[in-house]
Amino acid sequence: xxxxxxxxxxxxxxxIGFFLLFFNSACTxxxxxxxxxxxxxxxxxxxxxxxxxxxxxxxxxxYRFEEDAPIAEENAMIRVDDGEQQFFFDEVEPGKYISSVSxxxxxxxxxxxxxxxxxxxxxxxxxMQLPVATTNIDELYAERITDDSGEEGMGIFxxxxxxxxxxxxxxxxxxxxxxxxxxxxxxxxxxxxxQLSTGPSFNVIRREREERVxxxxxxxxxxxxxxxxxxxxxxxxxxxxxxxxxxxxxxxHRYSINVRQYVQTPEAFAYYDALGGLSQSATTVxxxxxxxxxxxxxxxxxxxxxxxAGFFEVAAVTEKRxxxxxxxxxxxxxxxxxxxxxxxxxxxxxxxxTTVLRETRVYFDSNGGIRTVPRAxxxxxxxxxxxxxxxxxx
Amino acid sequence: xxxxxxxxxxxxLNSLDEENLKNSQASFYDFIAKYNHKIxxxxxxxxxxxxxxxxxxITSDSLFDYSNRLFSARWNRKLSEESSGSLTLNNSRYKxxxxxxxxxxxxxxxxxxIDETExxxxxxxxxxxxxxxxxxxxxxxxxVRPGEIAPKSSDDIIQALRIPEERALExxxxxxxxxxxxxxxxxxxxxxxxxxxxxxxxxxxxxxxxLPKSNTTVSGTKTFGDFKIYETFGGPETRISARYLLxxxxxxxxSFNNTYQFIHTLSNNTTVSxxxxxxxxxxxxxxxxxxxLALGVYQNVNDYELSIEGFYKRQNNIIDFKTGxxxxxxxxxxxxxxxxxxxxxxxELLVRKNRGKLNxxxxxxxxxxxxxxxxxxxxxxxxxxxxxxxxFDKPHDFSMVVNxxxxxxxxFSGNFVYxxxxxxTFPVGNYEFNGNEFVLYSxxxxxxxxxxxxxxxxxxxxxxxxxxxFVHSFWTISVYNVLGRNNPxxxxxxxxxxxxxxxxxxxxxxxxxxxxxxxxx
Numbered sequence: 001x002x003x004x005x006x007x008x009x010x011x012x013x014x015x016i017g018f019f020l021l022f023f024n025s026a027c028t029x030x031x032x033x034x035x036x037x038x039x040x041x042x043x044x045x046x047x048x049x050x051x052x053x054x055x056x057x058x059x060x061x062x063y064r065f066e067e068d069a070p071i072a073e074e075n076a077m078i079r080v081d082d083g084e085q086q087f088f089f090d091e092v093e094p095g096k097y098i099s100s101v102s103x104x105x106x107x108x109x110x111x112x113x114x115x116x117x118x119x120x121x122x123x124x125x126x127x128m129q130l131p132v133a134t135t136n137i138d139e140l141y142a143e144r145i146t147d148d149s150g151e152e153g154m155g156i157f158x159x160x161x162x163x164x165x166x167x168x169x170x171x172x173x174x175x176x177x178x179x180x181x182x183x184x185x186x187x188x189x190x191x192x193x194x195q196l197s198t199g200p201s202f203n204v205i206r207r208e209r210e211e212r213v214x215x216x217x218x219x220x221x222x223x224x225x226x227x228x229x230x231x232x233x234x235x236x237x238x239x240x241x242x243x244x245x246x247x248x249x250x251x252x253h254r255y256s257i258n259v260r261q262y263v264q265t266p267e268a269f270a271y272y273d274a275l276g277g278l279s280q281s282a283t284t285v286x287x288x289x290x291x292x293x294x295x296x297x298x299x300x301x302x303x304x305x306x307x308x309a310g311f312f313e314v315a316a317v318t319e320k321r322x323x324x325x326x327x328x329x330x331x332x333x334x335x336x337x338x339x340x341x342x343x344x345x346x347x348x349x350x351x352x353x354t355t356v357l358r359e360t361r362v363y364f365d366s367n368g369g370i371r372t373v374p375r376a377x378x379x380x381x382x383x384x385x386x387x388x389x390x391x392x393x394x
Numbered sequence: 395x396x397x398x399x400x401x402x403x404x405x406x407l408n409s410l411d412e413e414n415l416k417n418s419q420a421s422f423y424d425f426i427a428k429y430n431h432k433i434x435x436x437x438x439x440x441x442x443x444x445x446x447x448x449x450x451x452i453t454s455d456s457l458f459d460y461s462n463r464l465f466s467a468r469w470n471r472k473l474s475e476e477s478s479g480s481l482t483l484n485n486s487r488y489k490x491x492x493x494x495x496x497x498x499x500x501x502x503x504x505x506x507x508i509d510e511t512e513x514x515x516x517x518x519x520x521x522x523x524x525x526x527x528x529x530x531x532x533x534x535x536x537x538v539r540p541g542e543i544a545p546k547s548s549d550d551i552i553q554a555l556r557i558p559e560e561r562a563l564e565x566x567x568x569x570x571x572x573x574x575x576x577x578x579x580x581x582x583x584x585x586x587x588x589x590x591x592x593x594x595x596x597x598x599x600x601x602x603x604x605l606p607k608s609n610t611t612v613s614g615t616k617t618f619g620d621f622k623i624y625e626t627f628g629g630p631e632t633r634i635s636a637r638y639l640l641x642x643x644x645x646x647x648x649s650f651n652n653t654y655q656f657i658h659t660l661s662n663n664t665t666v667s668x669x670x671x672x673x674x675x676x677x678x679x680x681x682x683x684x685x686x687l688a689l690g691v692y693q694n695v696n697d698y699e700l701s702i703e704g705f706y707k708r709q710n711n712i713i714d715f716k717t718g719x720x721x722x723x724x725x726x727x728x729x730x731x732x733x734x735x736x737x738x739x740x741x742e743l744l745v746r747k748n749r750g751k752l753n754x755x756x757x758x759x760x761x762x763x764x765x766x767x768x769x770x771x772x773x774x775x776x777x778x779x780x781x782x783x784x785x786f787d788k789p790h791d792f793s794m795v796v797n798x799x800x801x802x803x804x805x806f807s808g809n810f811v812y813x814x815x816x817x818x819t820f821p822v823g824n825y826e827f828n829g830n831e832f833v834l835y836s837x838x839x840x841x842x843x844x845x846x847x848x849x850x851x852x853x854x855x856x857x858x859x860x861x862x863x864f865v866h867s868f869w870t871i872s873v874y875n876v877l878g879r880n881n882p883x884x885x886x887x888x889x890x891x892x893x894x895x896x897x898x899x900x901x902x903x904x905x906x907x908x909x910x911x912x913x914x915x
Contacts, residue, residue, distance in 0.1 A: 030897060038823040038834070045827050062825040062834045070826040169610070219829060229610050266610060270773050274718040275832060290730075291819045292717035292838045295772045305778050309834065310827055 038064055042073060042123060044298050044310035046113050048080060049262075049317040050130060052104035055080070057089055057097045057113065062309070070095075075118040082109040105130040105314050113298070113312045125312035126297040128265055132166045132316050135263040140320040142257075144329040147243050154329065156242040156257055156322075162234040169269035171262040171315075172224040172241045177217045177392070178250040180384050184342045184377040185212040190363040190370055192356045200353040204366065209386060211362075216250065216384030223276035225269055249339045251326055254394065258321040268313045271296055323393055342377035346370065395428040422448045438470045457493040462486070479517040486510050493546075501546040504723070506671045507539040529569040536562045536657065536674055541723045557725055561593040562674045563623070564656055570633070577639070584633035590656040590675060592625040594618035598677045599726060606771045607678060608729050616677075625677045629654060643694040647703075648687075655682040658713045660721050660731075661785060671721070673713075678728035683710045684736075699746040705761075709736030714765055714784070716773060717838070732774055734767040736784065754796040763787040777837045785839065788814045802856075807872075809850040815843035818885050820896070843885045843898070849876045867911065874906040 045058040057080075059073035072095025080087045080099070089097040105111065110127040117123070139159040146152050158172070189207045192200055224241060228234045241259055244251055264272070274294055293307055300306035326335065344364045347355060355361040355372060362378035364371045376382040399422075424446035431439045444464040451457045468482045489507035516530035542556040570584035596618045605611040618624040635649035658673045675681045690703035711733040715721065719730035740761025747753045763786045768779030776782065792812040799805045817839030825834045852872035882898035 029900075039836075041825075041834075043825045043827060047828075060826055062823040064823050065821075067824075070824075223828075223830070227610050229612065269610065270606070270608060274716070274773060275827070277718040277720065278833070278835075290715040290717055290719040290721075291821065291835045292776065293835050294717050295775065297772065305780075307837070309825055 038062060039307060041307045041309055042115070042117065042121075042298075042300075043070070044113070044115065044123070044125075044296070044308060044312065046080075046125070046310070046312040048105045048111055048312075048314045050105050050134060050315075051317060052102050054098040054100075054102050055087070056099075057115075059095050059097065059115070059117075072096075073117060077116040078113065080111060080113050082106075082111050084109070105316075107133045111312075111314050115298075121306075122301040123298055123308055124301055125299075126267070128267070128297070128312060128314040130314050130316060131169070131265050132162070132164075132263050135162070135167055135261055135316040135318050136160065137259065137261050137318055137320040140257075140259055140322050142322060142324050142329070145243075151243075151245050153243055153245040153248070154251060154255075154324075155240055156244075156259070158236060158239045158241055158259060158261065160236050160239075160261060165234045167234050167263045167316075168229055169227050169264040169266060170225065170236065170239075171264050171269070171272055172226075172239075173260045173262070174242060174257050175217060175219045176242070176250070176255065176257045177215055177389055178255045178384075179253040180214045180216050180249075180339075180380045181253055182212050182214075182376070182378050182380040183338050184344065184364050184373040185380070186362075186364055186378060188363055190352070190356060190372070192353050195353075199349050202352065202356070202370065204363065204370070209381075211379040211381055211386065214380035214384035214386045215389055215392065217389075218250070223272050225264070225272045225276065227269060246330070247336045249336050251330075252335045252338075254323060254325050256321060256323045256392070258319055258391075260317060260319040263316040265314065267297060268311060268315065271311050321391065339376055339383055340374055342373050344371040344373050347372050395426075397426045399424050421450070422446070436472045439468070440470070441465075441467045455495055457495070459491040459493065460489070462488050473517075476521070477517060477519040479515065482512070482514045482516070484510070484512045484514070495546060501550045502543050502552040503546060504541065504543040505539075506541050508672050509537040511535045524574045526572040527569065528572075530567075532566050532568075534564040536560075536564065538672055538674055540671065540673070540727075543723055555723055557723060558596070560596070560674045560676070561621075562656070563591045563593055565589045565591075579639075580637045582633070582635045582637075584631075584651075586631040586633075587628065588631055588654050588656075589628035590626065590654070590681060591623035592674060592676045594622035594624055595620050596624060596676070598624065599728070601678070606769070606774050608773075609726065625675075627654070627656065627675060627681045645692045647690040647692065649689075650685070650687050652683065652685045655684070658682065658731075660713070660727070673727055673731075676728075679713075679731065680711045680733060682712055682733075684708065697747050697749050699744075699748070701744045702741065703744075704741045705739060707736075707738040709738070712736040712765055712784075714767055714776065717776065717835075732767045732769070732776065734765055735781075736763065736765050737781065738763040738784075738786075751799045752796070754794070756794045757792070759791040760789055761791070762789055777839075782837065783817045783839050785816060787839070788816055790814045804856075805854045807852045807854065809852075810848070812847040813845065815845045817841065818843050843882055846881045847877070847879055848874075848881060849879075850874050851876055870910040872908055872910070874908065876905050878904045 040061055043060045043062060045060070046056075048055045057078050059076055059078075060070035061073055063070050072093075074091060074094050076091070076097070078089035078097050080089070082105075087099045087101065087103055089099050091097050107130050110129055112127045113125045115123040137158055137160055139157075141157055141159075143155050143157065144152075145155040147155065156174075160167075160170070162168075187207060188204050190202050190204050193203050194201050226236065226239060228236060242257060244255075271294070278289055278291065278294060294309070295307065296309060296311040298308045298310060298312055300308055344367075345361075346369045347361070348369060352370060352372070360375055361372040362375050364373045364378055372378075380386065424444065426445075427443045429439075429441045433439065442464070443466075445462070447459070447461040449457065449459045464484070464486045466482065466484045468480055470478065470480045472478045487507065487509045489505060491503060491505040493503050495501045512532060512534040514530060514532035516528065516532075519527040519529075521527060538560040540557040540560060542554075543552060544554045545552040566586055566588045568584065568586035570582065573581040573583060575581065598616050598618065599612050600614045600616065601607045602611045602613045616624075631651070631653050633649070633651040635647065635651075638646045640646065656675045658675070658679065660671045660673055673679060684707055686705060686707040688703060688705040690701060692699070692701045694700070712735065713731050713733060716730055716732055721727065721730060724730060738761065740759055742757065742759040742761075744755065744757045746755040763784045764781040765776075765784040766779065766781045767774070767776040769775050790812065791814070792810075794808075794810045796808045797805060798807075818841050819838050820836045820841045821833045822836050823834045824831050826832070850872060852870055854868060854870050856868040880900050882900045885896065885898045
């Protein structure tokens with residue numbers, strides 16, 4: 001397409017006229033090669049905390065992209081060694097192991113985990129120590145804010161301070177619970193009775209279970225780590241652990257968040273930090289994290305080259321819960337849009353029968369024939385549970 | 395002499411019906427000017443200026459803009475019958491800019507720039523028939539703007555960020571002797587002392603001893619003022635090569651050299667854009683060193699030139715990246731890079747035919763390149779601290795160029811290239827940790843992108859050969875990528891909503907016919 005310059009000592013002008021008969025510009029498309037080679041490695045999720053309880057270790061195996069759950073690693077033998085004593089673990093459900101006795105991680109002891117899997121392979125972690133004896137959330141609070149992207153909503157903030165300057169590495173997790181009120185709930189329901197020669201026959205009856213008020217829960221899926229090393233003191237002020245857009249229906253009535261604060265070892269912090277960067281980075285094509293297998297602190301004893309994913313962590317933990325109502329922060333303002341659009345529609349015959357049997361829609365009213373709404377609009381059990389959680393305070 | 399080239403395909407792209415190509419652009423142009431002036435028998439001045447710019451879009455919302463600028467001025471002076479000298483001033487600048495205009499309020503412009511200015515004095519002295527000396531001094535100033543990002547308009551919520559400029563001085567003193575022992579043996583001996591000074595203004599971090607460099611192990615910072623040299627590196631570089639003529643058509647060549655490299659390429663090979671940036675050595679990043687041995691045999695048989703060469707190379711302080719590293723717009727690159735050992739070896743075969751109706755060449759290279767990144771800390775270890783194929787490891791490389799002259803006016807040409815695909819790290823599955831789903835990646839560079847091959851053919855028709863013709867012209871009808879091979883030059887992954895999608899970028903995945911008309915006057 002382009003030719004090179006003439007090496008001509010005289011004054012030369014070289015022009016190129018060209019045209020392309022067909023042109024296909026650079027393009028980005030799905031990769032056409034094969035990606036094979038899922039390694040059947042062991043994934044260890046072990047966390048020992050300063051809480052006196054039956055500590056938990058989970059063992060799984062990786063799974064293919066098209067599958068949606070890990071394979072539990074069953075029948076393994078697990079023991080945690082604190083330098084003096086050993087704690088053995090029992091499998092309580094596939095891949096989930098809890099210590100047979102309660103214990104708490106203590107300062108000054110060196111902990112390690114040893115694992116022998118069903119196939120006879122042995123694994124051991126580096127020794128880890130509890131970084132601080134205890135940790136404390138000074139304040140957990142909610143504020144109505146506008147975030148950096150200009151979105152309005154509720155921010156959940158943490159204040160914490162360690163005067164001894166020993167904590168430094170923090171990790172946050174939360175779970176949130178929110179009251180759901182089905183906006184198109186009806187005390188009645190429609191049931192299919194019998195198929196007649198004229199078509200299906202229905203009955204409108206009283207609902208038997210609570211379907212108006214439920215409680216939804218969500219667990220956080222983001223690694224949230226922060227350190228205070230470059231700060232003047234070991235303090236986090238107004239650290240934002242969660243932002244909820246005001247258009248999110250979970251804010252509609254009453255909302256509660258339980259925040260767990262972990263103080264980590266530098267090693268655990270580095271692991272979580274790298275893991276977070278690798279998996280939760282920007283989602284554009286400009287993302288440029290160097291991908292690769294991220295090794296933790298657990299190694300195969302038989303073959304040093306065998307990769308083991310996951311981490312054995314010893315951490316101090318504390319948690320705090322708060323509640324607030326939509327009215328507290330958005331008094332008199334319109335509620336966020338509901339989880340889905342609720343438009344009642346008249347239904348009858350086979351159409352209604354299908355809906356009723358598949359539970360895709362529920363009864364709303366009989367205004368000129370039976371009208372139904374999408375299930376979530378009339379039955380909150382589609383989005384949560386009708387049982388009031390034990391911790392719930394209205 | 396002045397020359398210019400241009401390739402502008404925006405109008406073609408815009409006239410196409412296909413929606414996703416309509417907003418694409420691709421254009422290239424360059425410009426060159428040369429000036430020579432002979433002042434007298436002793437003095438001569440030469441100047442060259444070059445500029446090129448390449449603008450293209452790979453995705454509809456981004457525009458890549460690369461430009462190169464070079465300027466060089468040289469004064470040659472004959473000092474005596476035996477000696478001559480030259481003084482050269484060079485300046486070059488490379489920069490790129492990415493303009494992203496896609497989503498609602500996250501548009502930005504980002505860029506990188508490197509500027510080098512060198513002054514070099516070089517002398518040649520013909521001592522006698524067997525010794526020719528070359529010696530001199532050089533000094534080079536580097537200025538790097540490692541990266542900046544700015545929102546495109548006030549509606550964009552991108553935070554403007556500019557990584558502080560880096561500056562350094564590289565200087566060298568060198569001498570070499572072309573030593574002809576006899577008709578058969580010639581030696582080329584070179585010694586060079588290289589010096590590198592990292593220069594302020596700069597804020598350099600200090601890290602705790604015996605711990606991995608990370609944002610959490612910073613023990614302090616030191617600030618250095620303008621043009622203050624705050625860190626120096628340097629050492630001797632040697633070059634020894636020998637050529638021995640076994641007979642008129644057979645010769646042997648052997649060489650050894652060791653080199654320092656003070657400036658590092660940070661190759662981003664995990665995105666669509668393949669953007670390279672450079673980093674200067676500083677208090678936290680050491681210069682790279684390499685030792686290389688090479689051996690070659692050269693033979694002429696009739697019209698053919700045959701050669702076989704082998705090399706072995708060991709490197710120290712090569713640069714690669716931690717797993718999870720983010721490079722661009724990172725103020726503390728040293729927390730993301732790893733320095734380790736490299737080794738490379740290979741053998742190259744070449745057959746060339748310069749004369750006759752059928753001419754051309756055929757080359758095949760088998761070469762390997764490995765890196766090793768080991769450390770007591772897991773986050774600084776890659777692939778268990780053992781040697782693994784580096785990004786440059788492309789074992790097989792075959793290329794062939796053939797020209798066949800039918801008559802004086804008509805000729806065919808063909809060009810074939812084959813290369814092993816470069817290594818890449820793939821996501822192989824998912825795993826669950828702490829209730830979250832993560833992507834499981836393979837070991838570093840465990841896989842390869844598909845092999846590259848391409849065949850181009852052309853047919854040339856030249857105008858008639860009147861000697862005094864005003865315009866000399868010729869036509870070329872060619873087909874680029876005759877086989878229509880879709881050669882991805884990059885494979886990368888985008889994670890969206892927890893799903894990982896493998897994507898590839900390629901250019902010209904179908905045969906591209908073209909007609910070129912060249913004329914000179």
